[in-house]
Amino acid sequence: MDGRILDRLFEVVASRKGADPASSWTAKLLAEAPELPARKMAEEATETLIAALGDDRQALTAEAADLIYHLLVVLVSRGVELEDVWAELQRREAQSGIAEKAGRGQ
Secondary structure, X not given: OOOOHHHHHHHHHHHOOOOOOOOOXXXXXXXXXXXXXXXXXXXXXXXXXXXXXXXXXXXXXXXXXXHHHHHHHHHHHOOXXXXXXXXXXXXXXXXXXXXXXXXXXX
């Protein structure tokens, strides 16, 4: 398995920005940002949660893939680079979970 799949998918999503919405579902989502991508991501998050509570690993896998795709669309639509997300994860990796949450004021 190639761990760079998210980077490649992010680039594909980004390449659809400004494309004809009639030619691509991704382009349609981006054209109707931020509302449509956010709504779709919320829908997929709910479906992922429901699948997580069940016993069907394949359903959870499929819903997780949908959620990740829609998260990438939201990130592109709001101008957030995937490298920024990786940097934030790296920053948090250096802290314990409790210390990290305390640092966010939660």
